[in-house]
Amino acid sequence: MDTHELRGLLTDGPFVSVHFDESHDTEDAAKQLRLRLKEIEAALEEQGADRPSVEAVLRAVEESPPPVGRAGRTVVAAHGSVVLDRRLAAPPPAQEARFSELPYFLPTVSHLEEAPAHLVVLVDRTGADIEVHRPDGSVETETVRGQEHPVHKVRGGGPAHRDIQSHAEQTAHNNLSEVAGHIAKTAERVRPRAIVLAGEVQARTELHERLPEPARSLTAEVDAGSRASGAGRAELDRAVHELLTGQRLRELDDLADRFRADAARESALAVSGLPAVTAALAEANVATLLVGESGEASVYTGSEPAQVGVAPSRLDALGVDDPARRRADEALPYAAVAVGADVVVMDERLDLADGFGALLRHP
Incomplete structure (x- = not known):
């Protein structure tokens, strides 16, 4: 995270x-x-x-x-x-x-990875309901109401009918453009992990195309949900949960693959084990800290969060006169926050030495 x-x-x-x-x-x-x-x-x-x-x-x-x-x-x-x-x-x-x-905040990290902030957008040709789902389970909803008439095409082949049909199409396009603008602003404010589009197929497809970057790259569609009064919610919630779970698993797969590839390079950009990871943190050279099962492993720390090492002698080199022994599952994530690194709690995909690994910023 x-x-x-x-x-x-x-x-x-x-x-x-x-x-x-x-x-x-x-x-x-x-x-x-x-x-x-x-x-x-x-x-x-x-x-x-x-x-x-x-x-x-x-x-x-x-x-x-x-x-x-x-x-x-x-x-x-x-x-x-x-x-x-x-x-x-x-x-x-x-x-x-x-x-x-x-x-000690690793349980918070684990949860925020599993239940990230995300947007769910129920859309039709007249507007949309934009839901902001936060990691604490709270939901706030903004309704974007576009022009309602005319938005539906009519049957017929005469000039008058074609004019009405053209006007209906343009009204729907304008409505969806307005919705896209609201989604982009909400995404900029909330910084969601994903944006899920649901509702009318034609409307959500066009909305997806109208979204600007970076919102568009975060967006996926699900075949569920409706803005109609009394529409059921269970199918949509299940589809969103499956989408987020799949995304999380793919991210862990990608992270594990990247770690293995970077660790195999001659100029390694990935390290594992407390000696290498603490050294990288002390140099502010960690982009992402990976945390596995570390048990009650400990390290030594100084007065500054990024002053970490596996032995007092490592802290002497950092100018620390009186290093203190701390739990590794507290000291390393704390140092990661101090140096602006991401923290990810890994599962069995990676067998990290001492329970810790790191993707580095530079060799």
Whole structure:
């Protein structure tokens, strides 16, 4: 994921980092949430977390409206203030509550990759409903209403009929041009991973052609959905989910292929293992950090986020007098944010040494 939106984490620690199930889909959901928060509070207190940061996390959760259905939540706080608060569209695989000098945010990265921001556009010849779907599961809708009359062709062969037909076609073209402009502006604001066009076949095909770049390159069509009153939603939601899942799998395939190809070059542009990856991060030479299973591996860090190495001697070369030992799954993603690198949580496609790899900016 693009880590630009995580740069608010680049502040002094220590940090309280929690990731948990915030689902509100049962009658006792409120009670279950209270129990989870008590577990989180107890775990943080056992780790020696500062009370102001613990209270900031609890307050952020307790004072927010409950989600609809299944959901997860990520909250990170430092010195009594929340620095990251994200509602996730699905619960994380496991509940996490950490108190450490560096923030732990990999569950957030995993979720944002699986449930990216995207647009769903239901279109016909009179306009469109543009839905902005965010990673937290929220949806905002903008309706673009074009000119409604005339937009339908009429039967007949006389000059009058041909004039009406021509006028109807031009009205529909104008409407779709207006919709394309709205989509382009929305995409520029939201930066979606994908734009999905649904609805009338002819309308969505023309709309696709009228979209300017870069919006057009993000766009795909699905054979589902309608703007008609009372139209069902299940088929469209299923089609969008399949499209996004397929896109995600292709991206992981492409990333794995690129990593293998770059690692095989004489001037390697891909490395794996903690020694090579930490060295690249310290030199701000990482374009994309790849994270696999790292267990409880640790590295050494300095006062600056990008000061990372596998041994104290590596930090001496960076001018660090008193390096500290930190968890690798906190220190390396944190350094990646500091140097502006993307972070991607990989699956079994790549067997990364020590659980980490990197695509480099230059040899």
